[in-house]
Amino acid sequence: MDHERVLRDVTVRLPTASTVPEACQWTVAALARHTPATATVLLRVHDRLRCVAATGAWQVFSHVPATADGAAPARLRPEPSVVRRVYASGESAAVPDVSADPDYLPVRPDVTAELCVPVRDPAGRPIGVLDLQWSEPVTLAPWRETAERLADRLGARIAALGGPPAESRSEKLLRHAAAFTAAPTDWDLMTAAITAARDVSALSAAVLVLTGRRGPRLGAPTDTPGDLEARIRAELTDAGPAALDRMIDRAHRYGSAYTLGEAGHPPTEEYLPLTRAGARTLVAVPVGAPTAGGVLLVADERSLRPDPTTVNLIELLAGQAWTCLDRLRTLARLREQASSDPLTGLRHTGPFGQRIASATPGRTALLAIDVDGFKDVNDTYGHQAGDRLLVGLARALEGALRQGDELYRTGGDEFVAVIEVSHPQEAVGIAERLTEAARRTGRTISVGIALPRPGETPDRTLHRADQALYAVKRQGRDGVHLSAA
Structure with missing residues (x-):
């Protein structure tokens, strides 16, 4: 094997790549011309290593957790992998016999050996991995050197193109939906919904207003609410239950709404408390049923014009959050019924x-x-x-x-x-x-x-x-x- 030729093939093409996925795809394509191995480039996107380019397999994993969540219950912890181990340690791993490595994550049923090397930025920080898996005899030592040199050149090109690709809004939506499903309490779920609305919309503040047996109330705040969010919560608290009821009624009667960012036009009466708090951009989305749900308010101090896609995504988030909240409340009612005397309501x-x-x-x-x-x-x-x-x-x-x-x-x-x-x-x-x-x-x-x-x-x-x-x-x-x- 002429390893210098492999390096030349990649080195010639990389400078002309105009996007990060293109640079990654050219790297695995060049490798495919010289080895039958499965070649995969995974880059860090949020908390996952996302597969950006791959070749040589019928199926590959779309993403792999970047780190192990030691706080998660054992049944929810992700499977270990050589990929995650290499990314976390920043050290290459050559596995001549995958059956002997407990961290091997199978891609092909016939794989015998794996080589995984970190992809670093110019400062030496891991931003992803280059992974190779063979199903026939291979000498890993020369491939390790070649793969590490390729990964260094790929990392430099990725940095020149602005770094790994950002997480898309649809990916954010899926990530937050998973967080909703895992939330153990109403409080955790409402906090997750507010965090998700801010993240997906790129607006700075979010507040959830929910109908309750004792009247409308503000949902749980996040751990670190921004200044605008804190001011909005204060204004809504001062406005009182009747004002919150009007906001909920407007959202459920007419549906989602968003500002155009045009100056000189007054807001409707329902949203005056938000403008007093300093909100110049507002997305209002109904949550749940009119008699039991509420409204999700997402705002910013800047005068922006949210596009309809953003509103649609917030609607999807609100729908998923409500479904999970309703499930939690149903489970709570069932637990209460199971532990209470149906006649007197006392615990038994x-x-x-x-x-x-x-x-x-x-x-x-x-x-x-x-x-x-x-x-x-x-x-x-x-x-x-x-x-x-x-x-x-x-x-x-x-x-x-x-x-x-x-x-x-x-x-x-x-x-x-x-x-x-x-x-x-x-x-x-x-x-x-x-x-x-x-x-x-x-x-x-x-x-x-x-x-x-x-x-x-x-x-x-x-x-x-x-x-x-x-x-x-x-x-x-x-x-x-x-x-x-």
């Missing part, structure tokens, strides 16, 4: 078991509560009357507890309160407040109290609270009894 046995398992000995008290004479109500007036009694009593007991105390329904007419106390008599005082609250509803309750002992199982603590409750029943009901320490 599952969450109660988790709570008492974490009880602090000497600081946590369990109050076992039983409704006196409940069976007589059911037998005399029917189950509907019994249900109404339980709902009313649950509300009364909740009202008598302090902030942070927890009430559970663990059976038909059985409740348990878990409270934090500094001494046993404090628990007795809370239990007496509960009995007084029950009396105000026209019913009485019996309450047994137990404080967890060091090393005691939750079931044993609850058993002692039940025994204390039975002691109240034996003494005539409508009272409180503290289990012996």
Whole structure:
């Protein structure tokens, strides 16, 4: 193999390449004339190594993660690769037997050897890799030298052309859509949506306004909101719920809208708070359903004219964000239903078991509560009357507890309160407040109290609270009894 000829073939063509993809394509094409290897050039674009040019395979990977995300769950972490290893280390890798390298990422089923070298800018920083894979015997040492010299010349030409290609807006859209899907909470999702809107639109500020049960509200801010975004949020907060409602209504009634950047024309009344904040460019896109969604506002202090494609992309982002937000809310409702009593709305046995398992000995008290004479109500007036009694009593007991105390329904007419106390008599005082609250509803309750002992199982603590409750029943009901320490 005449390696000098390989270098000449590439060197002659590179200076005439007018774009980075063209320079990369000429490099792999020249290599293809001298070797049957699969040749691929991958360049760093945002957080990925994107395949810019390739030859010699039926299929290649479009992109490879540039770095490993150690914070991601194991199931979401990308597969390792020689390409990523070489880019991260800046050191070439010659793999004579790919079956022996755990980082090998298969491109062809018959590959036996791989050579990967970094592509650097003139300052020596890696900007990508040149990867070669063979399916027949090859001596890697001379190819390593040739590939490194080719990569250096390619890196210089890429730098002269302005560096690796920028991430396209459609690529940004896909990246952010993936972030929406992975968001674990409403807050994370709204933050991701605002960040995505700014990134895709190239405008400096984004604010999400959502309808809620207590009226419209501003979505979660990003960690580093700019000055304009902070001013917009302040103006919208001062404007009040009615003004936010009008913005949402306008967006859903008439659809997306954007400014033309023409001076001397006043904004509609709905958007006066944004112009007071300094916004001169605005894209407003409806989010979700009119009665449950909101509006995404993307703005800038500069007077610009967003093109319709930008608006379309923001609409796609808003649609994807809403779909993911609706999914998160549905899952939250299902979890709440699974852990709550459908009659009273109180949490039931599952969450109660988790709570008492974490009880602090000497600081946590369990109050076992039983409704006196409940069976007589059911037998005399029917189950509907019994249900109404339980709902009313649950509300009364909740009202008598302090902030942070927890009430559970663990059976038909059985409740348990878990409270934090500094001494046993404090628990007795809370239990007496509960009995007084029950009396105000026209019913009485019996309450047994137990404080967890060091090393005691939750079931044993609850058993002692039940025994204390039975002691109240034996003494005539409508009272409180503290289990012996």
